[in-house]
Amino acid sequence: MSTPSAIRKVYQGVADRHQMFRLFDRHAQRPHRFEDDAPALYAGEWFEITEREHDYMFEILPPLWIRGSMFAMREFLTGSVTSVFFALRIDGVIRHFHGYCDLSDGRSVEQMRLAVIESERRPVRSMTRDERLEHIWSATADAYRGYSDETSPQYLPGQRVIALYSGAGSSRMKLLDDLTDDEIAAKLPVQLRHLARAAVAA
Structure with a gap:
């Protein structure tokens, strides 16, 4: 993996x-x-x-x-x-x-x-999508993150999953790499949400 x-x-x-x-x-x-x-x-x-x-x-x-x-x-x-x-x-x-x-x-x-x-040394503070996902993974407590297994709706061996909560308070696990931009923003602390998206070198 x-x-x-x-x-x-x-x-x-x-x-x-x-x-x-x-x-x-x-x-x-x-x-x-x-x-x-x-x-x-x-x-x-x-x-x-x-x-x-x-x-x-x-x-x-x-x-x-x-x-x-x-x-x-x-x-x-x-x-x-x-x-x-x-x-x-x-x-x-x-x-x-x-x-x-x-x-x-x-x-x-x-x-x-x-x-x-x-x-x-980036002239403007920015984060790539990968940096946003890695920060979310690093900052999330172990109880709310894990790895995909046979019980996961989308079983992909070794892929990271993270808990998402609905407005009603229910939770589900979703693959970290599949988070939407809105889900990423909701998981980031306020001071990081509006940083520019860094260009990724080709």
């Missing part, structure tokens, strides 16, 4: 410690968690954290390596994928980020660094 592996922002805003630890394993509910090949599922995910959380993670264990303003965690999440933490100067301000990089690819860390800088 592993598909993603493109570099992608998975949370809008700056994650606090509680949110950071939730984001470290956004896919904990996936079926057959310890049987499938997960590196592609995690590699490429990134989000912003505070300086405090960046420094906290630096002090937990001796890093695997330190390269300038970046360091990698010694403990691997899955396969050759591990956490890399970045302190990046963007528009004159030092900001802090976490990303999952596949260290079997010698270019992955630099590609992640450049992708974060490019994304955060």
Whole structure:
């Protein structure tokens, strides 16, 4: 069920410690968690954290390596994928980020660094449809999200589903990728609903 592996922002805003630890394993509910090949599922995910959380993670264990303003965690999440933490100067301000990089690819860390800088230097705050969906998934409590299984109306193995509520208070699960623009807007926090739709590079 592993598909993603493109570099992608998975949370809008700056994650606090509680949110950071939730984001470290956004896919904990996936079926057959310890049987499938997960590196592609995690590699490429990134989000912003505070300086405090960046420094906290630096002090937990001796890093695997330190390269300038970046360091990698010694403990691997899955396969050759591990956490890399970045302190990046963007528009004159030092900001802090976490990303999952596949260290079997010698270019992955630099590609992640450049992708974060490019994304955060957008002249106008905007979000792609995929970023909107990833934020919704990241911000939704486990009780209201999951993975499609045989009980789902639209059974697609490994696809993410999320709870939708009607005006009458009833709920149903819908594939995350099938949410309409109106459903996406309703799930986003107010400050993100009206951001421009970012152009997706062809």
